[in-house]
Amino acid sequence: MVSLNAVLLVSFLLFSIGIVGVLIRRNALVILMCVELMLNAANLNFIAFARHSGSASGQAFALLVMGFAAAEVAVGLALVVALYRKRDTVQVDDINLLKG
Amino acid sequence: MEQLLLTIGRNMFAIFGVMALAGAALMVASRSAIHSVLAFLFAMLCVAGCFLALEAEFLGMAQILVYAGGIVVLFLFVVMLVEMSRKKESEVFQQQSRYAVVAVLVGAAVFAGVFRKTIFGLASTQPLVLRPELAQGLDVARQNAQAVSRSLFADYLLPFEILSVILLVALVGAVILAKTERV
Numbered sequence: 179m180v181s182l183n184a185v186l187l188v189s190f191l192l193f194s195i196g197i198v199g200v201l202i203r204r205n206a207l208v209i210l211m212c213v214e215l216m217l218n219a220a221n222l223n224f225i226a227f228a229r230h231s232g233s234a235s236g237q238a239f240a241l242l243v244m245g246f247a248a249a250e251v252a253v254g255l256a257l258v259v260a261l262y263r264k265r266d267t268v269q270v271d272d273i274n275l276l277k278g
Numbered sequence: 279m280e281q282l283l284l285t286i287g288r289n290m291f292a293i294f295g296v297m298a299l300a301g302a303a304l305m306v307a308s309r310s311a312i313h314s315v316l317a318f319l320f321a322m323l324c325v326a327g328c329f330l331a332l333e334a335e336f337l338g339m340a341q342i343l344v345y346a347g348g349i350v351v352l353f354l355f356v357v358m359l360v361e362m363s364r365k366k367e368s369e370v371f372q373q374q375s376r377y378a379v380v381a382v383l384v385g386a387a388v389f390a391g392v393f394r395k396t397i398f399g400l401a402s403t404q405p406l407v408l409r410p411e412l413a414q415g416l417d418v419a420r421q422n423a424q425a426v427s428r429s430l431f432a433d434y435l436l437p438f439e440i441l442s443v444i445l446l447v448a449l450v451g452a453v454i455l456a457k458t459e460r461v
Contacts, residue, residue: 180291180332188295188328192302199306207311207357211318214349215302218325221341225334234406234429237334241430244337244344245441249448251349255356256455262360263458 185226193219206261206268210254217247283391290392294327311361312354319350336423 192215199212221240228236262268286293301321305314322345329338406425408416412432416424430438 184291184295185328185332188291188299191299192325195299195302195306199302203306205311205314207353207360208305208314211305211314211353214318214345215305215321218322221337222325222328225329225332225337228334228406229332232405232407234408234425235433237337237406237426238430238434239437240334240337241340241426242434242437242441244340245445248344248348249445251352252448252452253455255352256452258356259359259456268360 180229182226182230185222189219189222189226192216192222204269204271206258206270207255209270210251210258213254214247214251217243217250283388286388287392291328291331294324294331298324298328311357315350315353315357318353319346322346322350333422334426336426 196212196216196219199215200209203209203212221243224236224240224243226236228234228240258268261273265273267273298321301317301324305317305321308314308317323342326338326341326345329335329341406422406429408425408428412428413425416428
């Protein structure tokens with residue numbers, strides 16, 4: 179038996195690590211991975227609450243979130259590849275076309 | 279020995295949670311992108327273990343298939359394309375196959391010990407609750423995944439169909455974004 183608070187703590191820490199990664203890393207690929215990590219933390223919460231309340235809805239929604247994550251990665255990586263073709267870099271600091 | 283395996287089985291979630299956090303931290307901290315991807319793979323597998331420990335078997339397996347089988351491979355392709363063109367492969371991958379084999383064997387042995395008694399038992403000690411008309415002819419305690427599928431296709435059919443359209447749009451969008459200008 180796993181207590182709800184333990185799962186919430188793990189998912190909170192995962193989400194925090196994801197946010198820290200998005201903020202401090204400059205590589206667009208690593209930033210995408212950190213976003214995935216945050217989606218996973220949300221999934222963990224869904225499953226924890228599904229188990230706590232005994233309802234199957236949370237698990238069904240977690241499955242939907244997984245599909246969204248896959249779609250997001252496909253589009254994000256296509257953007258990164260297109261960007262690399264155009265600017266020859268994936269460091270977000272070097273991409274300042276819109277900067278005034 | 280038996281006692282040790284029992285303790286491991288009882289604390290499965292804590293073990294996998296700590297390992298997932300370690301993998302995530304390694305992912306953020308490591309300098310090279312390819313090490314980040316490998317740490318990401320490790321973290322995702324550990325999150326799948328967390329799902330299993332929370333009695334969401336289908337989601338745990340789907341997590342392994344979708345992340346380890348799909349997303350991480352996609353990331354690896356792009357990292358190879360973008361980062362590796364300037365480096366030699368031998369500089370990035372060190373040859374440590376012997377240690378890897380030992381680590382995998384130890385992990386498999388621990389898993390076999392932990393799951394030996396439980397794998398053919400009940401799926402869930404705390405069965406999920408379904409609406410009575412959905413739960414007809416279903417022993418929820420044994421068939422957790424079936425309960426989830428009934429909930430998904432009865433109550434959440436519309437979101438499910440919308441998701442399929444979104445996946446199609448993402449597919450077309452990714453092809454258009456990534457294709458070169460001259461066709």
